[in-house]
Amino acid sequence: MGLWDDLKMQYRMGGITQRLIFWNIGVFLVSLIFYEFRLGTFIFPDWLALSSDPLVLAIHPWTLLTYAFLHSGFLHLLFNMLVLNYAGMLFLTFFKEKQLVGLYILSAIFSGIIFCGAYFLMGRVSIIVGASAAIMAILVAATTYSPHMPIRLLLIGRVQLWHMTAVILIIDLMQLMIENTGGHISHLAGAFFGFTYIKLLQTGTDLSKIVTGTVDGVLRMFKPSQPKPFKKVHRNYNTQPRSTTASKTAVKDKKQQQIDEILDKISRSGYDSLTQQEKDFLFNAGK
Known part of the structure; x- marks a missing residue:
C-alpha cells in the first residue's frame, strides 16, 4: 500500500479531529x-484572509470562515495543528464529533466578527488568518466542562x-496590546x-446543531430521491447446499x-500502531 493509500486510510479512520487537520x-x-512571501511570512489576499475593513468584509463575507483554515507560515500551521490534535482529543472525551465541527465553525465566525468589530472601534485596518481562535474555543469548552481533569x-x-x-489565557491578556493584537483578540x-x-449546552441548548442542521439540510437538497421499489412476491428456490452457505457465513463472520x-x-x-499487514487488510476490506 502506497503513501497516498495510507493517507486516505488515515483520513477515513482517524476521526473528525484528524480530518480537520x-x-x-x-x-x-x-x-x-x-500568496506573497515577505520576510518569512505568507501574505494572503483579502478575498481569502479576514480583513477588518467593513467594505472588504461586505464584499467577501465568506472570509469569516476561510481565515480559520489559512496560516501565515509552516510553523504557524504546525503549532496550531499540534494544539488542535490535543484539544480535540480532550473535547471528544466528553462530546460528539458533530459538536466539535459545529464548535470549530461557529467559534471561528464569532471570533472573526469580534476581531472586525474591535478593529473598527479602534479605527485600525488589518487582516487575520489562523485556526487559533477556533482551537482556543475547543480547549476552553473542554476545560469548562471538566476543569479538574x-x-x-x-x-x-x-x-x-x-x-x-x-496560563494560555493570561499570556493572551498580557500580550494583547504589545504584539499581534488582532490575533489575541480573536483568541480571547x-x-x-x-x-x-x-x-x-448544560441548559439544553446545543449551538452546534446550527451547523449540523444546515449541513444536513443542504445535503438533503442535493441528494437524489430514491424511487420506491415495486413490491413483488417470489418464492426462494435455494439450490445451494446448506454446508456451503454455512461455510461462506463463517468466512464472512x-x-x-x-x-x-x-x-x-x-x-x-x-492508526500508526497497526502493522503493515493490518493496514493492507483494512484497506482491501474497505474497497
Whole structure:
C-alpha cells in the first residue's frame, strides 16, 4: 500500500479531529498558489484572509470562515495543528464529533466578527488568518466542562486542565496590546465562545446543531430521491447446499471479527500502531 493509500486510510479512520487537520493542511497547500512571501511570512489576499475593513468584509463575507483554515507560515500551521490534535482529543472525551465541527465553525465566525468589530472601534485596518481562535474555543469548552481533569505536561508533570488553560489565557491578556493584537483578540473571543457554548449546552441548548442542521439540510437538497421499489412476491428456490452457505457465513463472520479487532486497536493506540499487514487488510476490506 502506497503513501497516498495510507493517507486516505488515515483520513477515513482517524476521526473528525484528524480530518480537520487534513483540511487545514490541504487548504494551506492549495492557498500557496495565491500568496506573497515577505520576510518569512505568507501574505494572503483579502478575498481569502479576514480583513477588518467593513467594505472588504461586505464584499467577501465568506472570509469569516476561510481565515480559520489559512496560516501565515509552516510553523504557524504546525503549532496550531499540534494544539488542535490535543484539544480535540480532550473535547471528544466528553462530546460528539458533530459538536466539535459545529464548535470549530461557529467559534471561528464569532471570533472573526469580534476581531472586525474591535478593529473598527479602534479605527485600525488589518487582516487575520489562523485556526487559533477556533482551537482556543475547543480547549476552553473542554476545560469548562471538566476543569479538574488531570493532564501530564512535558517537563512539568501532572497538573489540572484548568491550570494549563489559565496560563494560555493570561499570556493572551498580557500580550494583547504589545504584539499581534488582532490575533489575541480573536483568541480571547474564541475562549469566550467555548465557555458560553458549554454553559448553554448544560441548559439544553446545543449551538452546534446550527451547523449540523444546515449541513444536513443542504445535503438533503442535493441528494437524489430514491424511487420506491415495486413490491413483488417470489418464492426462494435455494439450490445451494446448506454446508456451503454455512461455510461462506463463517468466512464472512471471521473477516468481520478481524476488522473489529483492528478497529479496536486503532481506538486504543491509534492508526500508526497497526502493522503493515493490518493496514493492507483494512484497506482491501474497505474497497
